[in-house]
Amino acid sequence: MKPRFSATRRVGNGTIVILVLAWSLHETGVGITSLIDGRAGALRMLKGVASPDMSGEFLGIVGSAIVETLHISLAALVFAVVLGVPLALLIAGNVGAPAFIRQGAVVAAATLRGVPELLLALVFVATVGLGPAAGVYAIGLHGAGLLAKLLSEQLEAVPRGPVTAIRAMGAPRYVIAGFGIIPQASSDIVSLILYQWECNIRTATIVGFVGGGGVGQLLDIALKLFRYDELATLVLAVLAIILAVDMFSRALRQRVGATVSSVQ
Amino acid sequence: MWELRGVWLTHPLATSYTLQNVKLRIDNGEQVVVLGSSGAGKSTLLRCLAGDLAPTHGTLSRNSIDVYASDTARKGYLNNVAMIRQTGDLVPRLTARSNLLVAVASQWRLTDLAQIVLRRSTRFDADVLALAKTHGVSHLMASPVERLSGGERQRIALLQALLRQPQLILADEPTTGLDPATATAALEALRAVTDVTLVVATHDLTVAATFPRMVAIKNGLVVHDGAPLTSHDLAELYAADLLE
Numbered sequence: 001m002k003p004r005f006s007a008t009r010r011v012g013n014g015t016i017v018i019l020v021l022a023w024s025l026h027e028t029g030v031g032i033t034s035l036i037d038g039r040a041g042a043l044r045m046l047k048g049v050a051s052p053d054m055s056g057e058f059l060g061i062v063g064s065a066i067v068e069t070l071h072i073s074l075a076a077l078v079f080a081v082v083l084g085v086p087l088a089l090l091i092a093g094n095v096g097a098p099a100f101i102r103q104g105a106v107v108a109a110a111t112l113r114g115v116p117e118l119l120l121a122l123v124f125v126a127t128v129g130l131g132p133a134a135g136v137y138a139i140g141l142h143g144a145g146l147l148a149k150l151l152s153e154q155l156e157a158v159p160r161g162p163v164t165a166i167r168a169m170g171a172p173r174y175v176i177a178g179f180g181i182i183p184q185a186s187s188d189i190v191s192l193i194l195y196q197w198e199c200n201i202r203t204a205t206i207v208g209f210v211g212g213g214g215v216g217q218l219l220d221i222a223l224k225l226f227r228y229d230e231l232a233t234l235v236l237a238v239l240a241i242i243l244a245v246d247m248f249s250r251a252l253r254q255r256v257g258a259t260v261s262s263v264q
Numbered sequence: 265m266w267e268l269r270g271v272w273l274t275h276p277l278a279t280s281y282t283l284q285n286v287k288l289r290i291d292n293g294e295q296v297v298v299l300g301s302s303g304a305g306k307s308t309l310l311r312c313l314a315g316d317l318a319p320t321h322g323t324l325s326r327n328s329i330d331v332y333a334s335d336t337a338r339k340g341y342l343n344n345v346a347m348i349r350q351t352g353d354l355v356p357r358l359t360a361r362s363n364l365l366v367a368v369a370s371q372w373r374l375t376d377l378a379q380i381v382l383r384r385s386t387r388f389d390a391d392v393l394a395l396a397k398t399h400g401v402s403h404l405m406a407s408p409v410e411r412l413s414g415g416e417r418q419r420i421a422l423l424q425a426l427l428r429q430p431q432l433i434l435a436d437e438p439t440t441g442l443d444p445a446t447a448t449a450a451l452e453a454l455r456a457v458t459d460v461t462l463v464v465a466t467h468d469l470t471v472a473a474t475f476p477r478m479v480a481i482k483n484g485l486v487v488h489d490g491a492p493l494t495s496h497d498l499a500e501l502y503a504a505d506l507l508e
């Protein structure tokens with residue numbers, strides 16, 4: 001078989017790729033020197049992290065922030081479900097929504113999930129102000145786009161027989177969706193919604209960095225003021241809540257007998 | 265009277281004609297069996313009669329009116345036809361009652377449907393219970409269909425069809441997957457329905473032999489239409505195609 005590119009061209013292309021990579025490494029300043037230069041900061045951080053702030057007063061503040069983070073994740077989940085489920089139904093081919101509405105839903109969902117949560121959070125901080133509401137809107141809208149895509153794929157994957165049978169009875173679309181498609185995909189729908197909640201918890205800890213409320217705001221303050229003992233406590237609290245939600249969600253998903261055991 | 269005139273039909277998943285120049289006339293109240301091996305075109309013929317697959321060429325008419333003359337004509341036709349597919353077509357995770365509700369959902373307004381689902385209206389349940397009692401399945405109404413036996417699911421599928429009060433019932437392989445006793449009971453229940461025209465597709469010679477009219481189909485062509493063929497004739501017609 002004739003090679004696709006000549007040897008000279010292959011060497012040329014390889015050189016360009018290597019140059020671009022080397023340029024990126026140089027411009028970003030990564031390398032062993034930067035790590036050695038940062039050793040003092042790393043030691044300071046390690047010293048602080050080794051002795052987390054476990055004072056009652058600070059633990060109380062962390063507890064409130066964790067509760068607020070949970071609130072953000074759940075409120076955002078409500079938004080994501082209310083927006084995402086109808087979009088998924090419009091996108092799923094077996095529901096049979098009119099082509100122009102389906103296309104509109106596809107574009108809307110792609111747009112929502114295409115804009116990163118942090119960018120959305122910045123937009124909402126600028127519009128509704130600092131606080132958890134901005135985080136809820138940002139995470140909820142992004143989650144709606146994600147849920148719409150993942151749920152529509154689950155809806156389309158249900159066995160076709162019952163759906164075809166209902167359609168042949170002359171049933172309207174809402175009957176086909178409500179009685180033929182959703183019941184068959186119900187456990188996977190629950191599973192995906194729970195998975196979205198897990199994602200929301202992780203994101204809710206980050207949006208605080210840009211003013212979206214929750215434990216992220218405390219993390220931001222601790223980092224900026226070099227309070228590493230407080231940072232350690234906060235990181236431990238975040239890990240604990242993420243693990244707890246993961247375990248709770250996994251147990252629930254197993255209970256509903258979902259076939260989607262994990263979604264990446 | 266239902267009539268297929270010179271029907272050629274290409275199945276959506278096929279590249280060649282699944283039905284070839286089919287001419288068939290079925291009178292009101294007739295009980296017809298369509299016999300053929302797997303892939304012969306039985307299901308396609310039934311779906312064509314059900315108004316689910318439109319003929320590529322030729323016409324399907326009911327009392328000399330073309331079913332595809334207008335959307336209204338087709339909708340009216342669909343409301344008078346019920347198809348019993350293989351039992352896997354019931355919706356899993358729904359109860360037998362909900363599966364029956366699905367069959368008549370298009371006849372209710374959305375608000376009425378919501379009332380029925382929330383059990384705030386007894387109109388639907390009264391009809392269903394009466395019919396279920398006649399067929400001995402009233403105790404199954406609250407059971408999810410995946411927990412029912414093959415015979416019980418077949419009964420629910422029959423009730424789905426009857427609830428729609430159709431003029432024509434089309435049953436596609438209604439005894440597949442059932443043990444002989446259950447299959448006989450299911451078939452008897454189906455044939456006991458009066459005032460309805462019945463067309464049953466099967467590859468089971470024993471089932472086919474009990475019908476007064478047999479339409480034999482091979483490679484999409486109707487090769488026999490009339491009184492049931494003898495085993496000898498069928499053996500000649502299909503060689504080893506049909507399952508005994």
